[in-house]
Amino acid sequence: GAGVSQSPSNKVTEKGKDVELRCDPISGHTALYWYRQSLGQGLEFLIYFQGNSAPDKSGLPSDRFSAERTGGSVSTLTIQRTQQEDSAVYLCASSLLGDPGLGGETQYFGPGTRLLVL
Amino acid sequence: SQQGEEDPQALSIQEGENATMNCSYKTSINNLQWYRQNSGRGLVHLILIRSNEREKHSGRLRVTLDTSKKSSSLLITASRAADTASYFCATVGNQFYFGTGTSLTVIP
Numbered sequence: 514g515a516g517v518s519q520s521p522s523n524k525v526t527e528k529g530k531d532v533e534l535r536c537d538p539i540s541g542h543t544a545l546y547w548y549r550q551s552l553g554q555g556l557e558f559l560i561y562f563q564g565n566s567a568p569d570k571s572g573l574p575s576d577r578f579s580a581e582r583t584g585g586s587v588s589t590l591t592i593q594r595t596q597q598e599d600s601a602v603y604l605c606a607s608s609l610l611g612d613p614g615l616g617g618e619t620q621y622f623g624p625g626t627r628l629l630v631l
Numbered sequence: 632s633q634q635g636e637e638d639p640q641a642l643s644i645q646e647g648e649n650a651t652m653n654c655s656y657k658t659s660i661n662n663l664q665w666y667r668q669n670s671g672r673g674l675v676h677l678i679l680i681r682s683n684e685r686e687k688h689s690g691r692l693r694v695t696l697d698t699s700k701k702s703s704s705l706l707i708t709a710s711r712a713a714d715t716a717s718y719f720c721a722t723v724g725n726q727f728y729f730g731t732g733t734s735l736t737v738i739p
Contacts, residue, residue, distance in 0.1 A: 548729070556719065556729035620676070622666075 515539065517623035519605050525629045526595055534590040534626045538607030545588050546608075546620060547580055551601040559603075562588065595630045602627050636730050637720055643736040650707040652733040654720030655700075663696055664721045665705050668732070677705075677718075712739045 518537045526532050538545050547559040558572040562582045573579070577595075582588040592599055606620040637654050644650050654663070665677045680687045680696045680703065687694045693706040707714055717732040 556721075558728065622675075 517605055517607055517621050519603075519623040519626050521626060522624065523627045523629075525631065527631055528597060529594055531591065531593045532595055532628065534592075534603050534605075534628070536588045536590070536605030536607075536623060538586065538588070538605070539621055540586075542607035542609055542621070543585070544608045545582055546606040547588070547590050548604040548606065549601045550604060550625075556604065559590070592628075595628075597630050600628055600630045637718070637733045639733060640731070641734045641736075643738065644710055646710060646712055646737055646739050648710055650710050650714070650735055650737070652705045652718050652735070654703045654705070654722075654730055656703075656720075656722045656728070657701065658722075660698075660722045663694075663703050665692075665694060665703075666719045666721060666729075668717045668719065669715075707735075710735075710737045712737050 517539055520535045524532055524534070536545065536547070543564045545562045548556045549559055550556050559578065560573055560580045561569040562580075564585065568580065568582070577593045578590070579593075580588060580590045588605065590603060602625040604622055604625045606622045608620045636656075637652055639652070642650055642652065656663070660682055662679055662681045664679045667675045667677055669675075678687060678689050678692055678694050680694050682696070682698055685696060691708045693708070694703060696703045703720055705718060705720070715735060715737045717734050719729050719732045721729045
């Protein structure tokens with residue numbers, strides 16, 4: 514069946530420009546996560562959407578980062594005034610229930626968007 | 632800061648040998664998960680072990696969890712060249728935290 518898809522797969526931009534990254538989760542999954550993986554680093558949690566609840570934005574590194582999830586499905590991660598340190602692979606994941614407090618849910622990851630800020 | 636830390640950072644073995652990777656974490660967890668990432672691909676979930684479990688098997692994978700030491704190990708038996716990938720542990724408490732990964736190379 515269809516998995517999590519992300520677009521674009523690669524994005525090269527100039528410093529100071531805004532970028533939008535898109536994530537299409539698995540149909541029916543109520544939770545959606547954004548992560549960032551910089552070269553040589555582990556995955557860094559950015560933001561978490563669960564149903565209609567207010568998103569957990571605790572991982573966003575600065576106010577230049579924002580994300581929204583329309584209709585409980587597709588999500589867009591926006592980075593404004595990009596900086597070179599924003600260069601990384603941005604991963605999106607979705608899960609069915611999305612409440613780690615109940616013992617965790619398997620997350621299904623997309624292939625990522627590789628962002629390069631020149 | 633990252634919660635999980637894997638060691639070794641890189642591991643190279645001959646096909647047929649066993650590969651062991653370790654993960655240490657800092658706070659209490661509900662469960663711990665291991666993922667594999669092939670170059671240029673998304674993460675693939677391998678196995679989940681709950682905090683009240685000590686050992687779990689899945690095919691050629693064996694995972695142990697020691698909550699007193701806050702550590703877990705992933706053993707891949709009879710390794711194959713196709714097992715070449717990066718392996719991450721993820722700890723689940725209030726959030727998911729991923730380690731920096733172990734890069735495994737299996738030489739044919």
